Amino acid sequence: MAAPIDEFELIARHFAPLAGNTPGALGLRDDAGLIRVPDGMDLVVSADTVVAGIHFPDDMAAGDIARRALRVNLSDIAAKGAAPVAYTLALQLPSGIDDAWLAAFAGALAVDQQAYGPGLLGGDTTGTSGPLAINISIFGYVTENKMIKRSGAVAGDDVYVTGSVGDAALGLAVIQGRMSLPDAGDRDALAGRFLRPEPRVFTGARLVGLASAAADVSDGLLADLGHVCTASGVGAEIRLDDVPLSDSARAAVTDDQPLRLSLLAGGDDYEIVLTAPQSARSAIADAARDTGVAITRIGRTVARDTQDRPVVVLDEAGNRLDAGDGGFRHFRAEVPRPE
Amino acid sequence: MAAPIDEFELIARHFAPLAGNTPGALGLRDDAGLIRVPDGMDLVVSADTVVAGIHFPDDMAAGDIARRALRVNLSDIAAKGAAPVAYTLALQLPSGIDDAWLAAFAGALAVDQQAYGPGLLGGDTTGTSGPLAINISIFGYVTENKMIKRSGAVAGDDVYVTGSVGDAALGLAVIQGRMSLPDAGDRDALAGRFLRPEPRVFTGARLVGLASAAADVSDGLLADLGHVCTASGVGAEIRLDDVPLSDSARAAVTDDQPLRLSLLAGGDDYEIVLTAPQSARSAIADAARDTGVAITRIGRTVARDTQDRPVVVLDEAGNRLDAGDGGFRHFRAEVPRPE
Incomplete structure (x- = not known):
C-alpha cells in the first residue's frame, strides 16, 4: 500500500x-x-x-x-x-x-x-x-536528592490521589463495546481518558518536598499504592467512598459497589498516588489549587502487617471490603487484548 | 511451551x-x-x-x-x-x-x-x-563540550578507522550459508565478529581531544564516513588498499577487488571511523598502542564537491573505484532478512 x-x-x-x-x-x-x-x-x-x-x-x-x-x-x-x-x-x-x-x-x-x-x-x-x-x-x-521515591512513606502518613480514578478502565470498556452508557458525553469523556491520558506533570513538580512517596497510577490504584507500601515497608487503609470519581464514572458505576471496587484495580489512569505527612495538608491543598488538579485524601498508611495485603479497602462503616489483589499486568497471558 | x-x-x-x-x-x-x-x-x-x-x-x-x-x-x-x-x-x-x-x-x-x-x-x-x-x-x-561529534572535520584532516573492516558482513554471509571458506577458524572468526561485536569503548574514550569528528561503523564504512562528511561539510578520499582487513577477511576476499570494495558497504563492524588533524598522529598512535586496538590511517578529508559523492575510493594508482552508494539501511524493504 x-x-x-x-x-x-x-x-x-x-x-x-x-x-x-x-x-x-x-x-x-x-x-x-x-x-x-x-x-x-x-x-x-x-x-x-x-x-x-x-x-x-x-x-x-x-x-x-x-x-x-x-x-x-x-x-x-x-x-x-x-x-x-x-x-x-x-x-x-x-x-x-x-x-x-x-x-x-x-x-x-x-x-x-x-x-x-x-x-x-x-x-x-x-x-x-x-x-x-x-x-x-x-x-x-x-x-538533587529530592526525587520522590516509592520508598519514603512512613506509618501515619496521609494517602492522596490526584484527579479521578477508574475513568480509563471504564473508557476502554466503552471503546471495546463491553459497557453501554446512555449519555454520549459520558462515553466520550471516559473514552478520552483512556485515549488521551493527562500526565500530572505540573502537579507532580509541586509535590517535591511535600510528598513522602509517590507512584503513577498505571497498573491500578491498589497495585500502585501497593508498590509504594511494599517499597516503604508500610501498609495502607483507604476508604472506598473517598476515592474520587469523575461525574461520568459516577454515571457508569451508579450504586454498584462491586463495580466501584473494581475500578481500584483499573489501570491507565496516569494519576499520581502519593503519601505525605499530615503537616503537609495545607501545602498540598495549595498545590492542587494552583495547578487546577484535585488532590484527594483517601486514607492513611499504617504499620505493616506482612501477613496482610499491603492495601486494605474500607467501606463507610470501616468494614473491610474484598478488592482482590488489584492491578493488571501488561504481560503476556495476563494481558487484556483489545480486539 | x-x-x-x-x-x-x-x-x-x-x-x-x-x-x-x-x-x-x-x-x-x-x-x-x-x-x-x-x-x-x-x-x-x-x-x-x-x-x-x-x-x-x-x-x-x-x-x-x-x-x-x-x-x-x-x-x-x-x-x-x-x-x-x-x-x-x-x-x-x-x-x-x-x-x-x-x-x-x-x-x-x-x-x-x-x-x-x-x-x-x-x-x-x-x-x-x-x-x-x-x-x-x-x-x-x-x-563538558568535548563530545566527539560528526560535524567537526575540516578539509585536510586524516581519516582513520579502528580495528578491521568487513568482518561482520562476511560473518553474516558465512552464518547464512552464502559464503563458504575452507578454514573453520576463519569461518568462526568472521561469524564471531557479527555475533559478538566489540565496541571500541576504551579506544573511543582516548580519542577525546584528538579526533575532530567520529561515527561508529554500523551502516558500513562508506555510509558512516559519508555521514561525518555531510555533517562536517567536507569530502573524503580513502585508499582501498589501506582499509584494514583481518587475516580471515583477507582469506575470504583473496584477490577479488569487487568483493573487497563491497566490504566498504558492509555494516555491523562497530568500529570507529574518525578524522583528526595531522598534528594528532603520534597521540593517535599512542592511543592505539595503549588500548591494543589498531587505528589505521586510510585517507584524508578534502574540500567538499557537492556534485560528487561525499566519499571517493581510490586504488593504489590513485584511480577512482566505483563503490556504489555504500551502506545498507535497516529499514523495511531494504532490510536483508536472515532466514
Missing part, C-alpha cells in the same frame, strides 16, 4: 523538526544526543514501550498513539516530581505505515512537546514483521 | 541483580531511575532497537542477542568518546521465551557490564505478538 520510506528521509522530514529546540539533539544527525544537567540537579530517567494490540487498540489513530506513548512516560517522571526536559523515540514500524500516518504521529508529539516541555533528543526507526511498537525514554530534572 | 512468567518476578529474578551496583537504579523498584552527572561532565545518550529477523537471525542464542543489543549501543557512545555509565532495557517478549532463556540473556549482560562498565538503570518488559525486540538506551559521561 505505502511506498517504502527511507529512514533518513523520514527522520529529516518528520522528526528533525521536533528536535529543533532541543539543546544537545544535534539535529538528530549524530550517533548520540547530549544532556547537560544543571548544577544542583539530578536527572530522572524512565523508559516505557507501548505495543499495538496490547497497550492500545490496533486501530487507534496515529495522533492518539503518539500522545499515549509520550504521556505514559511523562507520567512516570511526573510522579517523581521531575520537570521533563527531553525524550528519545524508538519506533518499530510495520509495513503499511505511510507518510500521512507519520505526519499525524509527529504532529501530535509537537503539540505535546509544547504543552509539557520536553524536546526530542534522538531515536531510532526500524521495520518489523510484528505490531507497531513505540519505545520512549524520558528525561527530567529534579533538585 | 513455557509457563507464563510474571513480569515482577521476572524483573526481580533476572534483572534486579544487574542493577545492584547502579547508583540511582533503586533496585528497579521505582517508576524511574536517577543519574547524577558529575560537575564538568556532559551526559551522552543514545538509543537503539534490535529486532529478531531484521538485526539478527531468529535462531540466535539468548546470550549473543543480549550482547549484541548492548554492544551496538555501547558502540554509539564509544564513537562519541563517552565512558558508559548506565543503560535502560526495554524488552518485547514473544510467547515461548522461558526462564532459561532469560537467565542466559541476563547472564550475558552481567558479563558485559563488568567488561564495559555500565549498570542497569531501569526498563520495561512487555509481551508481543511479533518478533522479539530489545530497545536499549545508553548513557555515558564525557567532559
Whole structure:
C-alpha cells in the first residue's frame, strides 16, 4: 500500500523538526544526543514501550498513539516530581505505515512537546514483521536528592490521589463495546481518558518536598499504592467512598459497589498516588489549587502487617471490603487484548 | 511451551541483580531511575532497537542477542568518546521465551557490564505478538563540550578507522550459508565478529581531544564516513588498499577487488571511523598502542564537491573505484532478512 520510506528521509522530514529546540539533539544527525544537567540537579530517567494490540487498540489513530506513548512516560517522571526536559523515540514500524500516518504521529508529539516541555533528543526507526511498537525514554530534572521515591512513606502518613480514578478502565470498556452508557458525553469523556491520558506533570513538580512517596497510577490504584507500601515497608487503609470519581464514572458505576471496587484495580489512569505527612495538608491543598488538579485524601498508611495485603479497602462503616489483589499486568497471558 | 512468567518476578529474578551496583537504579523498584552527572561532565545518550529477523537471525542464542543489543549501543557512545555509565532495557517478549532463556540473556549482560562498565538503570518488559525486540538506551559521561561529534572535520584532516573492516558482513554471509571458506577458524572468526561485536569503548574514550569528528561503523564504512562528511561539510578520499582487513577477511576476499570494495558497504563492524588533524598522529598512535586496538590511517578529508559523492575510493594508482552508494539501511524493504 505505502511506498517504502527511507529512514533518513523520514527522520529529516518528520522528526528533525521536533528536535529543533532541543539543546544537545544535534539535529538528530549524530550517533548520540547530549544532556547537560544543571548544577544542583539530578536527572530522572524512565523508559516505557507501548505495543499495538496490547497497550492500545490496533486501530487507534496515529495522533492518539503518539500522545499515549509520550504521556505514559511523562507520567512516570511526573510522579517523581521531575520537570521533563527531553525524550528519545524508538519506533518499530510495520509495513503499511505511510507518510500521512507519520505526519499525524509527529504532529501530535509537537503539540505535546509544547504543552509539557520536553524536546526530542534522538531515536531510532526500524521495520518489523510484528505490531507497531513505540519505545520512549524520558528525561527530567529534579533538585538533587529530592526525587520522590516509592520508598519514603512512613506509618501515619496521609494517602492522596490526584484527579479521578477508574475513568480509563471504564473508557476502554466503552471503546471495546463491553459497557453501554446512555449519555454520549459520558462515553466520550471516559473514552478520552483512556485515549488521551493527562500526565500530572505540573502537579507532580509541586509535590517535591511535600510528598513522602509517590507512584503513577498505571497498573491500578491498589497495585500502585501497593508498590509504594511494599517499597516503604508500610501498609495502607483507604476508604472506598473517598476515592474520587469523575461525574461520568459516577454515571457508569451508579450504586454498584462491586463495580466501584473494581475500578481500584483499573489501570491507565496516569494519576499520581502519593503519601505525605499530615503537616503537609495545607501545602498540598495549595498545590492542587494552583495547578487546577484535585488532590484527594483517601486514607492513611499504617504499620505493616506482612501477613496482610499491603492495601486494605474500607467501606463507610470501616468494614473491610474484598478488592482482590488489584492491578493488571501488561504481560503476556495476563494481558487484556483489545480486539 | 513455557509457563507464563510474571513480569515482577521476572524483573526481580533476572534483572534486579544487574542493577545492584547502579547508583540511582533503586533496585528497579521505582517508576524511574536517577543519574547524577558529575560537575564538568556532559551526559551522552543514545538509543537503539534490535529486532529478531531484521538485526539478527531468529535462531540466535539468548546470550549473543543480549550482547549484541548492548554492544551496538555501547558502540554509539564509544564513537562519541563517552565512558558508559548506565543503560535502560526495554524488552518485547514473544510467547515461548522461558526462564532459561532469560537467565542466559541476563547472564550475558552481567558479563558485559563488568567488561564495559555500565549498570542497569531501569526498563520495561512487555509481551508481543511479533518478533522479539530489545530497545536499549545508553548513557555515558564525557567532559563538558568535548563530545566527539560528526560535524567537526575540516578539509585536510586524516581519516582513520579502528580495528578491521568487513568482518561482520562476511560473518553474516558465512552464518547464512552464502559464503563458504575452507578454514573453520576463519569461518568462526568472521561469524564471531557479527555475533559478538566489540565496541571500541576504551579506544573511543582516548580519542577525546584528538579526533575532530567520529561515527561508529554500523551502516558500513562508506555510509558512516559519508555521514561525518555531510555533517562536517567536507569530502573524503580513502585508499582501498589501506582499509584494514583481518587475516580471515583477507582469506575470504583473496584477490577479488569487487568483493573487497563491497566490504566498504558492509555494516555491523562497530568500529570507529574518525578524522583528526595531522598534528594528532603520534597521540593517535599512542592511543592505539595503549588500548591494543589498531587505528589505521586510510585517507584524508578534502574540500567538499557537492556534485560528487561525499566519499571517493581510490586504488593504489590513485584511480577512482566505483563503490556504489555504500551502506545498507535497516529499514523495511531494504532490510536483508536472515532466514
